[in-house]
Amino acid sequence: MKAIVLKKFGGPESFELQEVAVPEAGAGEMLVCVLATAINPLDCQIRRGDYSGHVPLPAIIGHDVSGIVEKIGPGASDFAVGDEVFYTPQIFGPKGGSYAQYNVVPQTLVTRKPANLTHEEAAATTLVGGTAWEALVTRARLQPAESVLVHGGAGGVGSVAIQLAKAMGATVYTTCRGRDIAFVRQLGADHAIDFTSQDYVEEIAVLTEKKGVNVVLDTIGGTTLSQSPHVLSDGGRVVSIVDLTTPQNLAAAWGVNAEYHFVFTRQNRGKLLALKTLLESGRIRPIIGARFSLEQIPDAHTALERGEVNGKPFHGKVVISVA
The missing domain is CATH 3.90.180.10 (Medium-chain alcohol dehydrogenases, catalytic domain)
Incomplete structure (x- = not known):
């Protein structure tokens, strides 16, 4: 699979596009095909090395996923292959983050994607x-x-x-x-x-x-x-x-x-279920300010840190189309 790998701590140029092995889903886990992710200030902090003691390099980071369940691990019975889901991966988790075509996640962190949102919109809301x-x-x-x-x-x-x-x-x-x-x-x-x-x-x-x-x-x-x-x-x-x-x-x-x-954010299904209700009712709406591809994640980091794209300020999340 394609992944954006953090090779060293530093600026946006510290990322590299690589072909890596697709991770395996273990007990209670699922393999998800990532269709969209997003960039957060936390990602920039990790890239700079603010949490270097928690992130062994090389690393795949990223903390928003919207995608489709690809495989089910042993004991993960809450979802089925083909389900559309959204979630935040385990922060500093051993299976890697969302800057990749696939992600492995414990099913307890996952919720079905709001039916009224695109995958980009859903990925803009999780973290x-x-x-x-x-x-x-x-x-x-x-x-x-x-x-x-x-x-x-x-x-x-x-x-x-x-x-x-x-x-x-x-x-x-x-x-x-x-x-x-x-x-x-x-x-x-x-x-x-x-x-x-x-x-x-x-x-x-x-x-x-x-x-x-x-x-x-x-x-x-x-x-x-x-x-x-x-x-x-x-x-x-x-x-x-x-x-x-x-x-x-x-x-x-x-x-x-x-x-x-x-608060250092922690995720669970209960929060996402509550947010899903508000998102589907329209009481909360995703705000997307800029869009990039997986290969453009270094540019996306630059845009978030500058607060502008092509010299123009924007509001909302910087989202990444992975598919």
Whole structure:
């Protein structure tokens, strides 16, 4: 099979297109023909070597799959050959990721693809959708009529989080660049704050009449953890999906009885089943900003890191057609 192999840690040029053996499905596993995948910031971090201790080289990485079941391993009885499925492969798993024509996956991570989505659309939702669900539902326990501030609402996780929060009945505030305000409002954001020209702490105070928000979702890092207590209501929750290495002063969190959660995404079928329902009902929609082929994955990484294709900014996921 064709695969994009990470030969060394570094820039997008570190990938190489190779012919490799098709992996074998073991007990409780399935072999899936990958029809589409997508690029995530996590992929760029792995490529750069941020998690070098977890990724022996050479490696096939990638964390989104939409495709068709090709073979069933012993004891994998939940699916049949020919089923259309979508899922996130095991992160740092031994069987490799989605930058290839085939992937082996435990059946417990897999869900049937939403009937109303193309394979590219389905591949654009798995990792970001699962992460948004883990952050807002599992960790933050967001409730109807509560409020949430989504930092980086125009990004991959942020754009899904806005839609998910609205589907849950929350009031959504978000930060973004001025050029992205119309986009995040189309997703359902009630209030958009241009972080390049506005102080979001001051804006939240005005917009909420100093009551603050119930939940902050941090997708950007920086000083978000230390600033969050200044926008939280009493008993508010902060969820960060960013691996921060710089210490921050959280003394202000005591004054609002703040709760902090740190999420490195983990996948299971339950999350995807819930997301599938929302996707099939149209309450969440995939956002595709750019398309590339398997051979063009180095270019796709460049596009994601620059936030533009051919000099033009884009919104949404960078997807890869594998077939």
